[in-house]
Amino acid sequence: MNYRKLETCFSPLLFEPENHKGAIVVIIDILRATSAICTAFGHGAKSIIPVKTTEEAKEYKKQGYLVAAERDGYVLDFADFGNSPFNFTRDRVEGKTIVYSTTNGTGIIKQASGSGSVVIGSFLNFSSLIRWILNRDSDVVLFCAGWKDRFNLEDTICAGAFAERLMQSSRFVTDCDSTLAALDLWSVAKPDPKSYIDKAAQRSRLRDKGLDDCIDFCLTMDYTEKIPVIQNDILVDNIL
Amino acid sequence: MNYRKLETCFSPLLFEPENHKGAIVVIIDILRATSAICTAFGHGAKSIIPVKTTEEAKEYKKQGYLVAAERDGYVLDFADFGNSPFNFTRDRVEGKTIVYSTTNGTGIIKQASGSGSVVIGSFLNFSSLIRWILNRDSDVVLFCAGWKDRFNLEDTICAGAFAERLMQSSRFVTDCDSTLAALDLWSVAKPDPKSYIDKAAQRSRLRDKGLDDCIDFCLTMDYTEKIPVIQNDILVDNIL
Numbered sequence: 001m002n003y004r005k006l007e008t009c010f011s012p013l014l015f016e017p018e019n020h021k022g023a024i025v026v027i028i029d030i031l032r033a034t035s036a037i038c039t040a041f042g043h044g045a046k047s048i049i050p051v052k053t054t055e056e057a058k059e060y061k062k063q064g065y066l067v068a069a070e071r072d073g074y075v076l077d078f079a080d081f082g083n084s085p086f087n088f089t090r091d092r093v094e095g096k097t098i099v100y101s102t103t104n105g106t107g108i109i110k111q112a113s114g115s116g117s118v119v120i121g122s123f124l125n126f127s128s129l130i131r132w133i134l135n136r137d138s139d140v141v142l143f144c145a146g147w148k149d150r151f152n153l154e155d156t157i158c159a160g161a162f163a164e165r166l167m168q169s170s171r172f173v174t175d176c177d178s179t180l181a182a183l184d185l186w187s188v189a190k191p192d193p194k195s196y197i198d199k200a201a202q203r204s205r206l207r208d209k210g211l212d213d214c215i216d217f218c219l220t221m222d223y224t225e226k227i228p229v230i231q232n233d234i235l236v237d238n239i240l
Numbered sequence: 241m242n243y244r245k246l247e248t249c250f251s252p253l254l255f256e257p258e259n260h261k262g263a264i265v266v267i268i269d270i271l272r273a274t275s276a277i278c279t280a281f282g283h284g285a286k287s288i289i290p291v292k293t294t295e296e297a298k299e300y301k302k303q304g305y306l307v308a309a310e311r312d313g314y315v316l317d318f319a320d321f322g323n324s325p326f327n328f329t330r331d332r333v334e335g336k337t338i339v340y341s342t343t344n345g346t347g348i349i350k351q352a353s354g355s356g357s358v359v360i361g362s363f364l365n366f367s368s369l370i371r372w373i374l375n376r377d378s379d380v381v382l383f384c385a386g387w388k389d390r391f392n393l394e395d396t397i398c399a400g401a402f403a404e405r406l407m408q409s410s411r412f413v414t415d416c417d418s419t420l421a422a423l424d425l426w427s428v429a430k431p432d433p434k435s436y437i438d439k440a441a442q443r444s445r446l447r448d449k450g451l452d453d454c455i456d457f458c459l460t461m462d463y464t465e466k467i468p469v470i471q472n473d474i475l476v477d478n479i480l
Contacts, residue, residue, distance in 0.1 A: 010391055013253045151250055153417045175441050177393045184428050185421055201415050 004171055005139040008159050008178040011146040012107060017114045024138045025112040026121040026129070026162065028155045029145030031202050032083050032211075033105045035218040036068070038124040039085040041237050042224030044094035048235040051099055052106035060099040066092070069101035073209045076101070084214050085124075100235075108145055109230055115141070120228035120235065123158060123218065128225040130165045132238075140166065142182070153185070153200040157193060160186025193219050244411055245379040248399050248418040251386040252347060257354045264378045265352040266361040266369070266402065268395045269385030271442050272323050272451075273345045275458040276308070278364040279325040281477050282464030284334035288475040291339055292346040300339040306332070309341035313449045316341070324454050325364075340475075348385055349470055355381070360468035360475065363398060363458065368465040370405045372478075380406065382422070393425070393440040397433060400426025433459050 005023075009015045028034055037048060049065075051057050057069045058078050067079045068087065075082035081092075083102065112118045116138050121129050133140060142162055144155035160182035166172045167183070174180065189196035194216060197203050206212040217223075229238040245263075249255045268274055277288060289305075291297050297309045298318050307319045308327065315322035321332075323342065352358045356378050361369050373380060382402055384395035400422035406412045407423070414420065429436035434456065437443050446452040457463075469478040 010250065011254060014251060014390065147417075150254065151418045151421065153420060156417075156421065175444065177387075177396075177441050178391045180393060180439055181391065181396065181421070181425055185424055188424050188428065199420055201417050204415065 002137070003173040004137065006142070006163060006166055006172040006174040006179055007139070007176040008142040008144065008163065008182050010144050010151045010156065010178055011149050012104065012111060013149045015111050015143060017111060020112070020115045020141050022116040022138055023141050024133060024136060025115040025118045025141045025143050026133075027105070027108055027112065027118060027143050027145060028121045028158050029105060030122050030158050030218050031154050031206065032085060032214060032218060033102050033145065034120045034122040035124055035214070036083050036085040036088055037100070037120050037228050037235060038122045038224055038226060040088040040093050040098060041226035041228050042124065043088055043090040045088065045098055046095055047097045048228070049097060049099045050106045050109055050233075050235065051101050054101060057099055057101040065099045066096050067099045067101070069099075073206065073211050084211065085217055086214055104145060104148065108143065109233070112143060113230075118230040119238075121158070121162060123161070123221050124223040125226055126161065127222045129227055130162065132227050133166065134169055134171065140172070142179070147202055152202055154197050154202055156182050157186045157189040157196065160184070160189070242377070243413040244377065246382070246403060246406055246412040246414040246419055247380070247416040248382040248384065248403065248422050250384050250391045250396065250418055251389050252344065252351060253389050255351050255383060257351060260352070260355045260379075260381050262356040262378055263381050264373060264376060265355040265358045265381045265383050266373075267345070267348055267352065267358060267383050267385060268361045268398050269345060270362050270398050270458050271394050271446065272325060272454060272458060273342050273385065274360045274362040275364055275454070276323050276325040276328055277340070277360045277468050277475060278362045278464055278466060280328040280333050280338060281466035281468050282364065283328055283330040285328065285338055286335055287337045288468070289337060289339045290346045290349055290473075290475065291341050294341060297339055297341040305339045306336050307339045307341070309339075313446065313451050324451065325457055326454055344385060344388065348383065349473070352383060353470075358470040359478075361398070361402060363401070363461050364463040365466055366401065367462045369467055370402070372467050373406065374409055374411065380412070382419070387442055392442055394437050394442055396422050397426045397429040397436065400424070400429070
């Protein structure tokens with residue numbers, strides 16, 4: 001049996017594209033981008049176009065697209081709504097293509113574009129994504145988005161949860177200290193992830209802006225079976 | 241009382257010089273650079289000149305300096321010895337100025353040069369450095385050298401040990417997720433740091449090269465009271 005390599009990256013600044021060619025890159029940004037994306041697909045969204053600048057988002061808005069856009073937690077005035085998963089309700093998104101402008105998500109997707117596949121991970125699509133990964137043969141990189149290029153706790157414990165299940169499968173090996181650290185931090189957080197995340201810096205930032213109502217939801221396991229993947233720079237659903 | 245800020249940086253790529261002006265930067269590279277430096281001063285070295293290139297080290301050698309130099313664990317042929325702390329014996333280093341060529345240490349020292357002070361940390365000078373820090377008023381950055389710009393476990397748990405003691409003093413606050421993670425990883429490692437480090441990637445690298453004989457020693461608490469600090473690009477002893 002060929003073992004597959006499991007690695008974890010704690011920040012966009014630490015991503016090593018030359019080492020990850022051919023790998024499955026799982027993007028993890030649970031508060032709130034990747035949770036919102038999983039929710040949108042769970043509620044029937046057809047596709048999501050990630051855009052970097054507010055100008056691009058505005059241009060799409062003029063063309064009649066549904067636009068989710070915010071900066072540092074504040075909804076942009078021309079947008080239909082912000083990035084909370086609660087905005088992506090079935091009545092709003094079913095069958096639709098959504099333009100999604102994120103603080104740092106677009107850059108990350110571009111960074112990972114030389115890899116084998118780029119897939120969106122969160123607790124919301126956890127078990128489904130584990131199955132999807134196990135059904136393939138590539139190495140895996142758990143790519144934590146962090147916050148403004150910094151390490152963050154919430155994405156790291158989610159990476160640790162993914163790493164735990166993948167390592168349990170005995171199909172993976174790792175000599176990556178970041179993966180080992182994520183596993184240990186998840187073992188600390190696992191009994192009560194909500195309390196654990198309470199100390200995280202992003203938790204305070206969301207609380208200060210009254211945007212922390214979605215945290216329980218973002219920690220929900222297996223809300224959906226959808227696997228959002230990047231195809232030609234657009235996020236589409238890729239069910240097994 | 242003014243609280244002091246405590247931050248942790250997991251890799252040279254994540255260091256933010258503009259945010260750390262005036263701070264005490266503690267460089268941590270316990271396997272083996274900062275342990276070796278603390279040992280050298282503990283055994284009476286007068287000063288250490290860190291150099292980046294092997295050419296510089298060679299030039300100093302011609303001038304009659306004692307030179308410690310290696311790359312990826314291998315001693316350079318012209319050097320007096322490599323970077324194991326065991327090389328820096330009293331009979332070799334007492335009263336001497338040593339030229340020290342490191343894989344990545346010099347770059348880190350340069351990165352931190354805009355901060356208030358740069359000091360060398362390891363388990364070997366742990367309590368003494370804690371006292372030194374507590375006797376000052378600046379913010380503190382625990383700067384883990386990592387390995388080739390990657391996160392590593394051994395420096396992180398040492399940072400966690402420093403963070404634990406500094407936070408216990410009630411003089412520090414932190415909203416830095418890296419510090420919180422280092423604290424948690426140290427809490428996992430603390431009952432048996434040697435076994436914990438056994439899984440670290442650098443542990444395997446040293447073992448593969450037969451260079452792991454110093455690990456027990458590098459985990460020794462309080463072998464020396466010396467506080468190596470950078471002054472004019474040179475490391476000197478700065479006892480309280």
